[in-house]
Amino acid sequence: MAKMISESFVYDLKEGCLCKILKYVKADSTLQFEIRKNYINIYYRGGSLIKIKEISENLYNAYFDKNYITSNDSEGVIIQCIEDIDSIEKTRKLIEFIPKIKQQMDFWMKLKKPDGGEREYKHIVAKENNSGNVGKYSDYFICDIEYTGHLNKEEDYKFDMIGVKWPANSKSRENNDSLSLCIIGMKHNEYEDFNITNYSSKIYEFIICEEKLNRLKEDIKEIYNIKSQLGLIYPYNNVNIDFGSNIEILFIFANQNPKHSKLNKDMENFRKTTVYKNLCNIAEIKIAKGSFMGYRLYDESLMKI
Incomplete structure (x- = not known):
């Protein structure tokens, strides 16, 4: 049977280029970590905050859900994908986006699911x-x-x-x-x-x-x-x-x-x-x-x- 995620993916989450994102999730009680086929999904308030997909060994892309963007001004724009994550430095850049994405999701939740869902x-x-x-x-x-x-x-x-x-x-x-x-x-x-x-x-x-x-x-x-x-x-x-x-x-x-x-x-x-x-x-x-x-x-x- 094919594995959910590769051993190198697990290693990178534990000790490699993605270790900072795992540490961030564990420190933030509002986030939930789930394992999917060839990618991980980090959820916030029940919605998909970030997907991190393995492209090849030790190389990953991160995806955001643009449907949560409710603002039309420049402050509301979030890039949909960070490509070629292969270092802790690039993971840190990914983490910098998280507070802004959470804010966008809060706005969306207030409009669409005020009771939390x-x-x-x-x-x-x-x-x-x-x-x-x-x-x-x-x-x-x-x-x-x-x-x-x-x-x-x-x-x-x-x-x-x-x-x-x-x-x-x-x-x-x-x-x-x-x-x-x-x-x-x-x-x-x-x-x-x-x-x-x-x-x-x-x-x-x-x-x-x-x-x-x-x-x-x-x-x-x-x-x-x-x-x-x-x-x-x-x-x-x-x-x-x-x-x-x-x-x-x-x-x-x-x-x-x-x-x-x-x-x-x-x-x-x-x-x-x-x-x-x-x-x-x-x-x-x-x-x-x-x-x-x-x-x-x-x-x-x-x-x-």
Whole structure:
């Protein structure tokens, strides 16, 4: 299977010409780092801040999304691409653009998504479960956001988040194999356009396909290893995880009124469906409850449905 990003790409992020950008991301709690096929994506408030793509060994291009530019004056102009990044000096020049890009994105968010948007909250979940000395005590680590099957663009599936359940007790942390794969669906604020039965049906169709499930597991194992090497996820070193047969499907209904009539009715109807019964035969289905008003995921704060 082809690698997500090359070993030289990983090295350049750790110690080579891109090390300053990794350091910047780790120091800025508003940024989120994701690994894609042959490139990395740095997100801000759920939107794509910068893409850095490997052109050849130790040579990279950086891309900005011009759709976030809302101003017509010269102050609002940001170049769309910085080419031929092959040195720390060029990476520093890239970093100089970041505050301006963030400002442009803030303007765009204020106009288009004043409540922040669902993507922004997905990144908050990832940060709170992955980052630093606090994140390592979570029972779940978020490996990827909006997984689409990176190696096969013709596929039509997308999951909000993919996680790994690795309980925080010392005995479990001694074992890095037989971990549980966790497929996470998140709905923030507005629930009306979400259908839990349809969403769960797509998950079921995906995980009963052995080829797709195995590809997902291989992708996530590689992503976890790279992120851990880069100090972005526990245990912050070179670790190779593996999965057992357990699969969890976790729903996060963020900022929802617990008395929401449609949500409660949908949950009641979902339990009566064939999709629910079929899924229960191959996975555990859970809903996250509040963790003292935070987004960190603890096993005892999840309830089965």
